[in-house]
Amino acid sequence: MHTVSKTSPSTSSFASRSKTHLPANTEQSVNAVGTIRGTTPDVYPAINRYKLSRSIRLYVITKHRFGRLLVESLHKWIVEDAKTTHRPAEVEAHSQIPAMGFYAKFGYTIEGAQFDDAGEPHQNMVVHLPIPN
Numbered sequence: 001m002h003t004v005s006k007t008s009p010s011t012s013s014f015a016s017r018s019k020t021h022l023p024a025n026t027e028q029s030v031n032a033v034g035t036i037r038g039t040t041p042d043v044y045p046a047i048n049r050y051k052l053s054r055s056i057r058l059y060v061i062t063k064h065r066f067g068r069l070l071v072e073s074l075h076k077w078i079v080e081d082a083k084t085t086h087r088p089a090e091v092e093a094h095s096q097i098p099a100m101g102f103y104a105k106f107g108y109t110i111e112g113a114q115f116d117d118a119g120e121p122h123q124n125m126v127v128h129l130p131i132p133n
């Protein structure tokens with residue numbers, strides 16, 4: 001069973017961890033598999049956007065929709081905040097190169113040139129989330 005729990009809810013940041021309990025007879029028997037962090041534009045005024053950061057780190061298990069679960073829960077939090085504060089739900093993420101296709105699944109597009117972060121090439125990616133009435 002997949003679950004997502006907020007670990008540090010506040011007005012300006014969001015952190016979430018996904019957990020699962022796989023059947024005992026599977027080889028993949030970890031139960032804490034991923035985390036995600038998001039912040040409002042107040043936290044990084046220079047970019048004036050929501051930010052997906054401290055991105056997802058999945059331990060052992062991938063391709064089981066944990067990444068999707070985390071990104072969608074963060075996007076939901078962002079859309080609710082954007083609706084309340086009357087600001088655009090524009091989000092940026094600094095993606096490692098192999099993860100770019102993952103973010104693209106959620107509508108993120110490339111912005112600017114690749115850059116180095118702690119010795120790893122990264123790409124800024126941005127999405128503008130629709131805010132329902």
Ligand SMILES: CC(C)(COP(=O)(O)OP(=O)(O)OC[C@H]1O[C@@H](n2cnc3c(N)ncnc32)[C@H](O)[C@@H]1OP(=O)(O)O)[C@@H](O)C(=O)NCCC(=O)NCCS
Pocket residue numbers: 055056057058061062063064065066067068069094095096098099100101102105
């Ligand atoms: C990238 C990562 C977060 C994806 O998480 P995941 O749980 O495997 O992804 P999901 O199972 O939720 O996949 C959601 C969708 O994205 C696709 N996807 C996942 N990883 C992808 C990748 N690297 N490139 C392209 N598409 C990818 C899946 O096929 C799936 O597509 P679908 O919904 O059309 O079937 C995970 O592989 C990971 O943590 N990698 C190592 C750390 C890392 O790179 N973190 C991101 C740092 S910026």
